[in-house]
Amino acid sequence: MTPPDHAGTVPEGDQETVAAEDDPAHSVTLSVAAVARRLGVAPATLRTWDRRYGLGPSDHTTGRHRKYAPLDVARLELMQRALLRGASSAEAAKYALTSRLRAPLTAVPPSLTGGELDGGSAPAGGRGLKLQAENRRAKGVGRAALAMDSAAVQSLLADAIEADGVVTTWDEVVRPVMAAIAARWEHSGAGVEVSHLVEECVLAAVIRATPVVTSPRNHRPVLLACMPDERHNLPLYPLAAVLAQRGLGTRQLGAALPADALASAVRRTAPSAVVLWAQLPRYADPGVVAALPRTRQQVRVFAGGPGWERGVVPQPAERINDLASAADAIERAVC
Known part of the structure; x- marks a missing residue:
């Protein structure tokens, strides 16, 4: 083999070999490092999956470098996506091994998304998030969030x-996940991203x-706004979605609507109701x-x-809540 030059670069011929090994688009088999980069996991994770569940390279033999064939990678992708959907490691591995794959993975079967798998349950929250309630959808969202997917x-x-509606999704999936992320940040200082x-x-x-309401049941609109300087306006969006689904405009x-701008909006729209959101006291x-x-x-007016829980809401x-x-x-008030 030709030695590298004094700058430490790889000779031209060897550069082509490296590209063939690590570029999924130009190789038949992939190295451990290439597969790890493709899946966004550590090489040690791939070795663990191989040792614990048998999800390793099919052409690996003693004394040879580990090389993953396309179907090997497809099974790993199936396992990874199943994990993100809320399956436990054992469940995801079992499904990946028993699936008949002829091409790279394109979708995850519904049985892995609806919480219908049998077997032992994973620790609540999984991968660093401690959820207060046992909910497969919330665990899947938590895993996907930590993977930045x-x-x-x-x-x-x-x-x-689609399955449960906005209210249930907000109460049983979004709020538990957000609370677990906040708790993780309070404990470790990590997780803002x-x-x-x-x-x-x-x-x-x-x-x-959120549907577009062209003929609202309420003749005057409902204004949804945050208090001045309050920037946490996310909860107003599921509220708007539920009201729109009920035909309310x-x-x-x-966020952070100045008091004079709020007063101007009230004068200009003559609303039937105003919702003022305060996340922080x-x-x-x-x-x-x-x-x-x-x-x-x-x-x-609704606070x-x-x-507002410990504050004074003037009559x-x-x-x-x-x-x-x-x-x-709100629906009772404006209709």
Whole structure:
């Protein structure tokens, strides 16, 4: 073999060999390092899957380098996606080994997405997230989030919304996962990027599930806004989705809406109701509620979010709590 030059570069002929081994598009078999990069896992994980479940390279023999054939990689992809969908390692490996594969994986069977697998359950939360409740969909979203797989997170959320609705998905999937991520951050100081990724995926999934209401049942809109300086506006989106599904028209005013802008919006739209969200107690200012401008027609005011739990909600404003009861209260008020 030709030695490298003084700069430490690989000779031209050997560069082609390396590319053939590590580039999935130009090789018949892949090295451990190439497969690990393709799946986004550590090489040690592949060795563990091989040793524990028999998901290793089919052409590996003693004294030879480990090389993964396309079907080997397809089985590993099947196992990885099944893990992200909420299956335990043993369940995912069993399915990958018993599946008949003729081509690279393109989809995960529904049996791995709906929590219908038999066998022992994985530790709650899996891979670092400790969920308070046992929920396969939440565990799948948690695994996908920690893997920074936004496509899997959005796909799981879309499946959950289609199967169970926005309210159940929010209460049983999104909130537990977000709480587990927050607890992980409080314990280790890590995971801010995971939280941001999940929030963006939730936002996208909920917006897709929000119908456009062209002929609303309420003649005057419902304004949804955060208190001044409050930037946690994600919970307003599932509320808007549920109200839209019930045929109610809303106006989203977003995060950190200044008090004068809120007053202007109330004057211009003459809403039937205003929802003011405060995630943190320091933003739950009763003075903002009391200062809302008076209109000719009555405006129902609702104070939502955990920030109001210990604060004072001035009359005649009403405190709303969980998503389902909040939607019910608003619907009664405006219809």
